[in-house]
Amino acid sequence: MRTLRVLFAAAGLTLALGAAAQGTRLTADNLVEISPRLVTSGQPSAEMLANLKAQGFEAVIYLAPPTVMDAVRDEPLIVARQGLTFINIPIQFDHPTESDFETFAGVLRGLSERKVLVHCQINLRASSMVFLYRAVVLKEDPRQAYEAVSKVWSPTGPWRKLLEEQVRKHKIAREPL
Numbered sequence: 001m002r003t004l005r006v007l008f009a010a011a012g013l014t015l016a017l018g019a020a021a022q023g024t025r026l027t028a029d030n031l032v033e034i035s036p037r038l039v040t041s042g043q044p045s046a047e048m049l050a051n052l053k054a055q056g057f058e059a060v061i062y063l064a065p066p067t068v069m070d071a072v073r074d075e076p077l078i079v080a081r082q083g084l085t086f087i088n089i090p091i092q093f094d095h096p097t098e099s100d101f102e103t104f105a106g107v108l109r110g111l112s113e114r115k116v117l118v119h120c121q122i123n124l125r126a127s128s129m130v131f132l133y134r135a136v137v138l139k140e141d142p143r144q145a146y147e148a149v150s151k152v153w154s155p156t157g158p159w160r161k162l163l164e165e166q167v168r169k170h171k172i173a174r175e176p177l
Contacts, residue, residue, distance in 0.1 A: 026055055030123035030152045034134070040126040040148065041119045046072050053082035058114035061107060063125040065090035070121055085111065091125050096162045104129045105137050127152045128159050136170045143173075 029042030039057075043064075049072060052060065060079050064071065066088055072078065079086040087107055091100045108116065108130075118126045127149045134145035149155065155163055166172075 026052070026057075026117070028119065028123075030127075032123065032127065032148050032151050034130060034148055037115045038130065039115075039117050040123050040130050040152075041117065042122040043070050043072065043119060044117075046074065046078060049075055049078045050082070052079065052117060053084060056115050057084060057117050059085040059087070059111045059116045061104070061111075061116060061118045061126075062086070062088045063091050063104070063118065063120040063129060065092070068121055085114070091120075091129075093125065094158060096125070096128070096158055098162070098166065101129060101132050101136075101162070101166060105133050108133050109137060123152045124155075124159065128155055128163060132163065132166050135172050136166060142167070 026039070026041070026044065026048055028044040028048060031039065031041040033039050049060070060075075062075065066075075076086045076088070089100065089103050089107065091104075108118070118130055120126045131142075131145050131149045134140040135142040
């Protein structure tokens with residue numbers, strides 16, 4: 001069974017943020033605001049992660065294994081200290097699966113009323129999974145949903161295969177791919 005690490009922060013835990021940190025806006029590679037409640041990106045720095053609550057975020061979904069080279073080692077703790085939910089779904093970049101998508105969709109559905117940051121290393125996993133969520137679960141126009149992916153990359157290899165399989169399985173117009 002796949003390992004899904006979930007850390008729910010205790011409401012009383014907060015991180016004291018200095019005045020300078022509170023004025024910091026989230027910046028990360030390939031940052032894409034999908035909606036006021038949903039943002040995707042590459043790996044934010046520890047400083048950016050420590051400022052998420054001040055920007056209204058309530059949860060973080062990290063889609064890379066925590067052992068990747070550029071992971072922020074203390075990310076779960078940094079996020080938890082702010083009272084935010086942290087969830088890691090460690091998707092292998094060279095082998096994304098339907099199960100990965102189903103896990104992600106279930107988690108994001110459960111957080112639908114919260115402001116969520118979905119990230120990975122460069123926003124390849126995150127943009128692809130959020131596209132599928134928007135097209136499959138939310139029934140958004142797939143062309144519009146795919147625009148967020150195309151701002152970051154054009155999926156190839158196993159990612160293109162996963163997207164095509166899910167689009168076909170759920171009878172979604174294939175035009176965006």
